[in-house]
Amino acid sequence: MSDSEPDNDLLDFLRQHFSKASIASVPETKVLEGAEYVYHNSIDVALDSQSTIAAAAMIYEQMQKKQYSTKTWQSHDFHPQALDASTVDFIFTMDLLNFSFWSENDEEERFAIEYQGKRCTGYKSLVAALQRALEEGIPITSSDFWQSEDECTIDVLRHVFRSATAEEIPLLRERFDCLQEAGEVLYEKYQCSFTKCIEAANHSAAALVNLLAENFTCFNDVFPYENRKNVRFLKRAQICVADLWAAFDGKGYGEFHDIDGLTIFADYRVPQILNSLGCLWYSPLLQSAVNQKKVIESGHSWELQIRGCSIWCVELIRREILRKHPDANINAILIDFFLYDLMKEREAAGQEDIPHHRTRSIWY
Numbered sequence: 044m045s046d047s048e049p050d051n052d053l054l055d056f057l058r059q060h061f062s063k064a065s066i067a068s069v070p071e072t073k074v075l076e077g078a079e080y081v082y083h084n085s086i087d088v089a090l091d092s093q094s095t096i097a098a099a100a101m102i103y104e105q106m107q108k109k110q111y112s113t114k115t116w117q118s119h120d121f122h123p124q125a126l127d128a129s130t131v132d133f134i135f136t137m138d139l140l141n142f143s144f145w146s147e148n149d150e151e152e153r154f155a156i157e158y159q160g161k162r163c164t165g166y167k168s169l170v171a172a173l174q175r176a177l178e179e180g181i182p183i184t185s186s187d188f189w190q191s192e193d194e195c196t197i198d199v200l201r202h203v204f205r206s207a208t209a210e211e212i213p214l215l216r217e218r219f220d221c222l223q224e225a226g227e228v229l230y231e232k233y234q235c236s237f238t239k240c241i242e243a244a245n246h247s248a249a250a251l252v253n254l255l256a257e258n259f260t261c262f263n264d265v266f267p268y269e270n271r272k273n274v275r276f277l278k279r280a281q282i283c284v285a286d287l288w289a290a291f292d293g294k295g296y297g298e299f300h301d302i303d304g305l306t307i308f309a310d311y312r313v314p315q316i317l318n319s320l321g322c323l324w325y326s327p328l329l330q331s332a333v334n335q336k337k338v339i340e341s342g343h344s345w346e347l348q349i350r351g352c353s354i355w356c357v358e359l360i361r362r363e364i365l366r367k368h369p370d371a372n373i374n375a376i377l378i379d380f381f382l383y384d385l386m387k388e389r390e391a392a393g394q395e396d397i398p399h400h401r402t403r404s405i406w407y
């Protein structure tokens with residue numbers, strides 16, 4: 044058969060085994076596609092290629108040194124360890140509420156949770172408050188509890204998140220609404236259990252992310268940008284699936300055959316570390332607003348450019364690492380977890396030289 048003639052046998056095989064329907068049925072979140080669109084249509088945020096290449100080398104070297112893996116997740120304070128449905132419920136509750144902990148107060152006055160002799164702020168305050176509630180006999184991770192108007196009231200949630208300072212947790216009412224909505228949706232569609240959502244996704248991370256975005260409005264982190272009506276960031280939907288994958292070490296409830304297709308979770312910490320590393324460049328006006336800790340409204344072009352370019356930047360870092368180390372056991376999730384932890388280490392060491400952007404919303 045000459046080169047110009049098609050291999051009909053091969054074409055028949057492909058037609059039989061890879062019909063358009065089956066290819067079309069591969070779930071995709073479209074987050075990366077949206078991030079690339081934002082990157083190509085950004086004017087206030089840009090990527091610096093030299094710093095991004097240098098960051099890829101540093102990240103790879105540090106992750107190797109720290110043997111960074113899904114096991115790192117289990118090592119964090121107060122993360123649930125049981126490999127059963129109680130951890131699934133904990134992670135779902137945690138990622139329903141995993142947003143907007145930043146404070147306009149200084150370190151001493153900001154919202155904080157005291158638990159097991161530790162003073163926890165930020166994301167850690169969320170994990171600590173949930174563990175403390177469970178110890179106090181409040182079934183805060185149960186959707187039946189969320190559904191009970193008598194038991195799960197705004198005052199009970201205020202008690203769960205009672206602060207060691209005068210400042211209350213930001214967006215308490217919105218957090219309450221997230222639990223209410225999730226309780227209703229789980230009751231109506233998933234037999235009151237998030238494990239049924241995981242089963243419905245049939246071990247596809249993308250399918251579970253899409254299921255969360257399509258069935259729970261509080262996970263549907265989507266915004267119009269330039270000529271696109273629906274740029275999907277899906278930060279909490281993706282981190283929920285990633286936390287399951289990490290907590291269960293890729294097995295059982297955490298087994299996802301397409302986990303490498305998820306992106307970073309566009310919050311306020313990863314952009315901050317990328318900006319500090321010189322990978323993300325902001326226009327003088329935007330950099331000045333960030334440095335002065337000015338609030339940027341949710342949905343503002345600046346905010347979406349920061350989020351979209353951060354996702355795209357880490358995709359380029361991921362590609363650069365795999366270009367130089369094809370066998371590296373690495374994906375956007377592990378890079379993300381590493382960057383978040385690196386930023387927190389810098390903050391703890393007083394090296395938070397450039398602030399993070401301030402947007403108050405339920406999305407991250």
Ligand SMILES: Nc1nc2c(c(CN[C@H]3C=C[C@H](O)[C@@H]3O)cn2[C@@H]2O[C@H](COP(=O)(O)O)[C@@H](O)[C@H]2O)c(=O)[nH]1
Binds near residue numbers: 307
């Ligand atoms: N992109 C990304 N965002 C993350 C995390 C985490 C914690 N994940 C743990 C699990 C595995 C990792 O090793 C981490 O230890 C919280 N956040 C987000 O940050 C913000 C809280 O910031 P602060 O107030 O400073 O604590 C808030 O939007 C929260 O949703 C992450 O990993 N990636």
